[in-house]
Amino acid sequence: MTPQKEHAALAADFNKDEPRVDWHDQTLWWVRRKRDVAASKVPEWERLRDTASAIKENVLSQLSEYLSQFEAAATRNGITVHWAADAAEHNAIVHSILQRHGIDRMVKSKSMLTEECHLNEYLHEKGIEVIDTDLGERVVQLAGEPPSHIVLPCIHKKKEEIGEIFHEHLGTPAGNADPQFLTHAARLHLREKFLTRRVALTGVNFAIAETGEFVVCTNEGNADMGAHLADVHIACMGIEKLIPQRRHLGVFLRLLTRSATGQPITTYSSHFRRPRQGQEMHIVLVDNGRSAHLGRADFRNSLKCIRCAACFNTCPVYRRSGGHSYHTAVAGPIGSILSPNFDMKKNADLPFASTLCGSCSNVCPVKIDIHQQLYKWRQVIVQEGYAPAAKRAAMRTMTWVLSKPGVYHTAGRTGRWFMLHVPFMVNNGLNAWYRQREMPEPPKQSFGEWYKKHGHEQQG
């Protein structure tokens, strides 16, 4: 197996096509601005964010009680509740349900958890066909790629590329890249799947401890089309998706889609409480590292995330490096603080994929201190010895220079001399910082040198 490329290297690949990077950047910024417009129309927006964050704070502090309460209520409602300690157990549970019904094909609506668990690949190996029914997810599935964004899975694809993929797989006319036409082609293609598949898997946006019901939000209606036509509905959720009471949805549903796309609410916010007559309904509660994550005081509140992706859309690094450069199911700033919990070594590069500008924290509807956690993860990763190699070498040098005033002053003079007289020694391919930058004019002297000469003039 080839080693996983780090974020910087993958971002460099993405940056080879500059017009595309600009387009990607502008498209996501447009979504971010729609979020701003939607948020500004709600006078109590900040109060909603505080309230949502406080509800989730309560959830984390009583999660074991809420999980038990939810299990009991859901069971009373006629739903079968499963518990999965990790991805492998989650996948095995889903497979066993399919096996019991002798089923080898199913439809699936958007679920980042199943991406995290690599369910599709697992089931494929078992000979089971999974059709992703969210349009964007279907596009990337046909292209053989993972989603690059949790809300807008194929945001990295141009319509011409999608036209090409549909031409190859769905038989649409070559060269037709009209979004209306392509969406209609997908509608017909997927309708046939909805009508013929007997098992539907969905994700879960919110599960309610009080009532044992769960809520699934979509704009397309694909989760509902799948679930209401299938004999078996399997819903998979991370254990952090619980909220205490149904009335708390009033807060979260007001925030979720305004933060995500600038819509006031998703087209469908479906509340599943009981299987329909003759239907089987399953919920798989998945831990996969979350219970350990809860024990890390500095990082636990990232479990408040409601997966709106506002932090993606606002992030200057995400917008210019693309979702695939994060090499995880959840990309962007939130992915960069969630992923090291799962695997610190494999994801050691991600907390460094940020300018720490703080925009992510400012738009987060549940007020996760994302940029502060990015900063804290960097320290943990360096202390644990997982820092990327180039960073380790640079930091060792930096420590040596900064700990010796004499060396520091000499280094500063030397640096300025090099920048002034032989700039190519600094601004070259080996220095990543200068890849997309011009050299600044170096000052003739340092502040230290200036102060030594002029400091006395300011006195008296």
Add this chain to the structure above:
Amino acid sequence: MNSRDKILATVKKHQPPLSQLPELPGVSGVRHLPEPRDGATPPGSPGRVGVPGAAPQATEDCTSVFISALEAIGGAVYIVPGFGEIADILRERYPDARRIVSGLPGPAGVAEHPEAIGDPHTLADVDLAVLPAHFGVAENGACWITEQQMLARALPFIAQHLALVFPRSSIVPDMHAAYDRIAALDAAAPYGFSTFIAGPSRTADIEQSLVLGAHGPASLTVFLVDEGLSEAGFF
């Protein structure tokens, strides 16, 4: 130890000290829209009465905010005095609809009005579904419909077009009021499945170009029935 007990034990061990639930906006009885000072709307404050997103108070405001919210997301709204008008408007809006299924007795003659539906797959060719709903939400144009009103859970999603009918007086200002209302409705008749529907099915997955009619209905028409009919006991 099985996975359930292992997960619960680790969660219990790691969960932080108890943090109390906050007060919810709206449930204290004081609505969260501040009173305009000196009877005027303060300058530079977006989202006042009449703008989707802000929470309006009176029925008149609720209706106008609901209409602009729903129209902004691609829905069409009609205020009608009775069922006769609904049938006329539907005939005009959907002249090519062959199979129309209705959950209301009103548009009979133009529609099937079954008691129940067995296999939801038989709904695959429904052009238009006409269903009652409980209420609408002014701030976002969402309509609350429970399983009991749907004939089949699949119907509001599988139909090519959807029309929802509810009393104009039932519109609530915001989602907090909506969940107060849902609690009362659910106490009287618990639902097994229920949903908010806000506009036609949509996607913008291809280069952020908005397309209506992703998998569900390509259009949504909402009929707000004026007081008379609800007083007559139809809702």
